[in-house]
Amino acid sequence: MFQTIWGDRDRFVDTYFSRYCKDPNSKDWRDWPYLTGDAAVEAEDGYYRILGRIDDVINVSGHRLGTKEIESAALVVSEVAEAAVVPVAHDIKGKEPDLYVSLKPGFETSDALAKRISDAICDEIGKIAKPRKVWIVKDMPKTRSGKIMRRVLGAISNRTDVGNVMTLANPEIVEEIKAMVQK
Numbered sequence: 001m002f003q004t005i006w007g008d009r010d011r012f013v014d015t016y017f018s019r020y021c022k023d024p025n026s027k028d029w030r031d032w033p034y035l036t037g038d039a040a041v042e043a044e045d046g047y048y049r050i051l052g053r054i055d056d057v058i059n060v061s062g063h064r065l066g067t068k069e070i071e072s073a074a075l076v077v078s079e080v081a082e083a084a085v086v087p088v089a090h091d092i093k094g095k096e097p098d099l100y101v102s103l104k105p106g107f108e109t110s111d112a113l114a115k116r117i118s119d120a121i122c123d124e125i126g127k128i129a130k131p132r133k134v135w136i137v138k139d140m141p142k143t144r145s146g147k148i149m150r151r152v153l154g155a156i157s158n159r160t161d162v163g164n165v166m167t168l169a170n171p172e173i174v175e176e177i178k179a180m181v182q183k
Helices: 009-016 067-074 111-124 150-157 172-181
Strands: 038-042 048-053 057-060 063-066 080-090 094-103 133-137
Touching (some): 057 067, 057 080, 063 067, 080 150, 094 150, 111 133, 133 172
Parallel strands (some): 094 133
Antiparallel strands (some): 057 063
16 A cells, blocks of 8 residues: 655545545544445345446546446346446547446347347436447456456457457457457
8 A cells, every 4th residue: 555645645645545534533543444446336135246446437528427337327237247338439529438248147139138228328327328339248358356357348349459368267258249349
């Protein structure tokens, strides 16, 4: 952990500790929880779902949209198991979201389902958050620990080099997604 920000200790405390501080005058470390910048929610079944960085935003036409909010809105559709949103360059809007989702076992891909997912995002957040495209994929590119590699998905959507993907747990899925998106 950092010890301070050079020349501005108060900014360090404000940024990383004061948001959830119970007593600003306390010297007890338990009153000063550290803000990691990651978010998670506890599901009804007791499991925790890691949502990602709280500061990940996509700037669409001057609106700052949180990626975790868009992903969470997609997860209200019962068939969706995982969701990942990435920014795609747009000439007028600046960026717009591309949404990748994988389905729970037993559900089939369809245009109607993609529309329902897109509509759910519009209902939960607003039309400004509507994805450019909802890509329903068999699986997400993931690290061996299970983290979705949004960098790879972003490179596919923006038609740039995905880099070395051989260390992923499922590198073959990258070519499958690329073939679907870039056709």
